[in-house]
Amino acid sequence: KYKMKFPLKKTKNIKEYFEDYKNTLNKTLNSVNLKNLNKFSNVLENTILKGRNIFVCGNGGSAAIANHLVCDYIKLMRKNTSLKPKVISLSSNNELITAISNDFSYDKIFSEQLEYLAKKDDLLILISSSGNSKNIVNALRYCKINKIKTVGLSGFRGGYLSKKADINIHFNCENYGISEDSHHIIMHVAIQYMRQKYLQTNIKKTIF
Numbered sequence: 001k002y003k004m005k006f007p008l009k010k011t012k013n014i015k016e017y018f019e020d021y022k023n024t025l026n027k028t029l030n031s032v033n034l035k036n037l038n039k040f041s042n043v044l045e046n047t048i049l050k051g052r053n054i055f056v057c058g059n060g061g062s063a064a065i066a067n068h069l070v071c072d073y074i075k076l077m078r079k080n081t082s083l084k085p086k087v088i089s090l091s092s093n094n095e096l097i098t099a100i101s102n103d104f105s106y107d108k109i110f111s112e113q114l115e116y117l118a119k120k121d122d123l124l125i126l127i128s129s130s131g132n133s134k135n136i137v138n139a140l141r142y143c144k145i146n147k148i149k150t151v152g153l154s155g156f157r158g159g160y161l162s163k164k165a166d167i168n169i170h171f172n173c174e175n176y177g178i179s180e181d182s183h184h185i186i187m188h189v190a191i192q193y194m195r196q197k198y199l200q201t202n203i204k205k206t207i208f
Helices: 014-030 034-049 061-078 094-103 106-117 134-146 159-164 176-198
Strands: 053-058 086-089 123-128 149-154 167-170
Touching: 014 176, 034 053, 034 123, 034 149, 034 167, 034 176, 053 061, 053 106, 053 134, 061 086, 061 123, 061 176, 094 106, 106 134, 123 134, 123 159, 134 149, 134 159, 149 159, 149 176, 159 167
Parallel strands: 053 086, 053 123, 123 149, 149 167
Antiparallel strands: none
16 A cells, blocks of 8 residues: 655755645545544544543644643533534643553553543543554553453554554554644544534634
């Protein structure tokens, strides 16, 4: 399968680099499995309507996306709709993360939190460009054992996450920026689609 590598050459100026970046991002977005994207939308909707918890986690740039997801899903999705999502980022509590890292292992920062907080039929969204981070793998394994649904957003070759998540959203591009941009876009697509689906009909102006 074709792997979208970027950059393949040294560009003369930022305009040329921008064009290459934009074209690669577009090709990467077009590579998404639309059936899996639909499954993601459905499980997200069902989890919200059933009042179950949505957890999200990631490392580094993916942690930033996870925390941003909480902001948008709680604040924006509720506005002018009947939706009341319950969203928790496992990447946001620095005190708890450092305590688990120090007393146990950094590899357990997500799985330990799930043990404290998650229940059967909750949903975990895992974000990882490599798909192989040990704390991501451990969180996924915990979910499998405890019947917690999982959605994996991955890049590069997808790694363990793309193979084992219940729903696999994989972007086959070997560049962290492109991969993270793609994950961020999917996050926004999912929330904005869900909000417009449930937007009250008497609201004349929609602000995303």
